Amino acid sequence: MTATAAPPGAASPARARSLRQQLLTWLVVPLALLLVSGTLFSYWVALRSATITYDRALLDPALALAEHVETESGSPVLDLPKVAQDVLRIDSYDRIYFSVSRMNGELLAGQPEMPAPPQTVPEGHRIFYYSIVNSERVRVAALYVPQPNGPVVIQVAETMVKRNRLTREILIGETVPDLMVATMAMVLVWFGILRSLAPLERLRVEIAQRSARDLRPLDGSYAPTEVRPLVATLNDLLGNLRDALDAQQRFTANAAHQLRTPLAGLQTQVELALRQPASEQMLRSLDQLRSATVRAAHLANQLLALSRAEPGGHRPDSLRPIDLRSVAQDAASTWVPRALLKELDLGFELEPAMTVADARLLRDLLDNLIENAIRYTPEHGRITVRTSREGSAAVLSVEDDGPGIPPDQRESVFQRFYRVPGSIGDGSGLGLAIVQEIVNAHGARVDIGSGQDDRGTLVTVRFAGPPPGQARPPANAAGPGVGGP
Ligand SMILES: Nc1ncnc2c1ncn2[C@@H]1O[C@H](COP(=O)(O)OP(=O)(O)OP(=O)(O)O)[C@@H](O)[C@H]1O
Ligand SMILES: [Mg+2]
Structure with missing residues (x-):
């Protein structure tokens, strides 16, 4: 079994998270924790003070009842008319219950459903607690009232409607603005991160658009100081x-x-x-x-x-406005005699086609294409060299009616030292690799297809047209030439 060692210092895939993700995690998680804890804290503070205020209000009727506890014939009684007792129980939100009872649980007045306090009410004290009355949760205030024949306990209870309502309002009032601020902060942070990372993306695009041979320095002028x-x-x-x-x-x-x-x-x-x-x-x-x-x-x-x-083999400033037609005309004198030796019909259909190129490299390119056509086309074959304009592009093509290059080989033939198996002649397999390098050096495009009637080979090279103002051929360029051996 073999194991592949990671290069030293390389992050494991699981740890290699995106910068954007890391920045967001570091900002959003603490922000969310702060938001939740801040809301919980202010909710707790608000709820506490609301409870204290409502408890105080709940104590008032208990104190009012205490005022009316009296002793009659040796027993404590509540000296308060029924109407007044009913008034004490009026509340716009909650149901109110009360009870006046002795320490042994004997009810003197009020509602019998009131449960006894959970603990003994200490002498002279008041306590508040939660309980259940008629299956409803209630808050109860209990008061110890000393009497000559033993103390009485007064309990006043109210259901939780207004307290719950207040709780809800506090919660909404606290959370909604906090949430809005947090959302706004996250949106701003998101855009901030996008903006800050944009130069990195630009750098990535600059590197991705390059060919493997383009080793010019990167333009880092727009990159932030850290990058x-x-x-x-x-x-x-x-x-x-x-x-x-x-x-x-x-x-x-x-x-x-x-x-x-x-x-x-x-x-x-x-x-x-x-x-x-x-x-x-x-x-x-x-x-x-x-x-x-x-x-x-x-x-x-x-x-x-x-x-x-x-x-590295040619100077970038060797690119000059040049007419492909004149390059082809120059090549004709070299190749026509060679084509004649093999009884090939080498013809030139030349139209003006200005581009910006290195004249020497253009000649190398054309020589290799014509040499291939002459070498691989059998005797009495036909070869045509064309130059023309296609929109703003300057086009050079060499067509023959030889054996052609099989479609599945049309990419491989551009590799160095590659020859189609069974190829005739003693070629070194470098000609089309040279063509490809020259095409790259000019930012041009080369395509291999079939010739007329799907026979032979058609190699087409498209160069960008010249910049505006250089679109006219030099004054000494010859007129359109159509010739043959
Ligand atoms: N016009 C053509 N017709 C048929 N096959 C071709 C033609 N041009 C190229 N080829 C095929 O593509 C292969 C690669 O061509 P390339 O010019 O790179 O190398 P070569 O001609 O073998 O050698 P070199 O050009 O270096 O002398 C050739 O071996 C040949 O099989
Ligand atoms: Mg060749």
Whole structure:
């Protein structure tokens, strides 16, 4: 069994939460706790003072009843007319009960359903408690009244309607404004976080939009102070990568360049040797040596072209307004004789197509496309090079009626050293990789399709049109040319 070790310092996926989520958690959770505890506390304070106030009010009828307890014939009695007793029980919200009883529980006046106090009322004291009367919760005030023949206890109870109502009102009055403030705070915090994180998102988009070879420093000018060190570190890393790639590109260019001279010498010597009288065996060996040398020289040239096309291989300021038509016209003189050797009909249908490009790289691109068409199209085939405008784009295409590239190979052929299995000739598999690099360097697009009647290959490269004001071909450009070998 194998285990993959996480890189040191890497957060486990479970811990790697988004910054937005973390900020929100750190703000919302304490805010919610504060809100709940604050509401509970003020609710408790308000409820307590309301209870004290209502309790005081509940005591008043008990005190009024106490005033009317008298002793008659040695027994305590409530000297209060029935009407007055009824008046004491009037309340707009609650039902009121009272009782006047002796310590042994004997009821002297009031409602018999009043339960006895839960504890003995201490002498001269008053107590408040909750109880149940007629299955309803009530608050009771109980009062100890001393009498010559033993004390009496007065209880006044009221149901909880106005107290509950007050409780509700306090709760709503406390919670609603707090909730509104908290909601407002959370909305503000949310927008604040979105706003603060926007530069990070911009940075992400800037990095995501880049091609793997675009190693220019990131523009961190809009990043907040806290993120700038990160941008600076990323830029250092990009700089180091750029240096490493440049060194690699220089090495390839130098190696290919250095190889060219001895290979050219070798080729000349082989050609000379082939002209000398020699045995058939020797001539066959020399001929093989010649093709190997030609292949090696071609590979060196392709490597050189590839390194030229790579980002470090050409200067960004080498891009100039250029007409694709003139590039194709220049190429014609090189390729028409080669096409004639194979009896191919190489034609040019050229219209003005201005773009901004590196002339040398454009030529490399076109050379590779025409070379492929000539190499892979069988004798008597037909090849057409076209330049035209498509909207604001400048389009260059090379079409042939050869074997074509199978659709499932049309992406792979752009890879370095990739050749379609069974391809003829001694290609090195670099031509279309060079085309792709040049296309990338110009922010252009390349597509491979089939030619006319679904036969052969059609490679189309679309370049952006020139900026306004540079859309006219240079004065010395030749007129539209349609030609052939
Ligand atoms: N016009 C074409 N018709 C048919 N097949 C093509 C054509 N152009 C390219 N291919 C196929 O795509 C493959 C890749 O082409 P690419 O130009 O990259 O390499 P190559 O021609 O083999 O070698 P190099 O161009 O480096 O000498 C070729 O091997 C060939 O199979
Ligand atoms: Mg090729």
